[in-house]
Amino acid sequence: MCHIACPEDVRVRRVLPRPADPGRRALARLTAVAGPDYPVAALTPEPYAAVMERWTSAAAATWNRHLSALVSFTT
Structure with a gap:
């Protein structure tokens, strides 16, 4: 995954x-x-x-786990 200095042209499916x-x-x-x-x-x-709407009725831990995955994906 791209955690440090991602090139601008990194595409979603590549990471x-x-x-x-x-x-x-x-x-x-x-x-x-x-x-x-x-x-x-x-x-x-x-x-x-739009992605997080899927888990709006999920437990807080589930929602946070998915949000954390999304955040770590681009930071």
């Missing part, structure tokens, strides 16, 4: 974790919302909000 990694569902949903070739550097809050 998705392997299927066994935690957070894959959140990142798979982000890919579905933004598109597999969407530049990571161009992501805005709207795709994140």
Whole structure:
């Protein structure tokens, strides 16, 4: 994953974790919302909000786990 100094042209599908990694569902949903070739550097809050809508009725720990996966994806 891209944690330090991501190049501007990194694409969403190139940095998705392997299927066994935690957070894959959140990142798979982000890919579905933004598109597999969407530049990571161009992501805005709207795709994140659309992804997080899936877990609005989930337990707080579940919601936080998925939000954490999304945040760590781009920071």
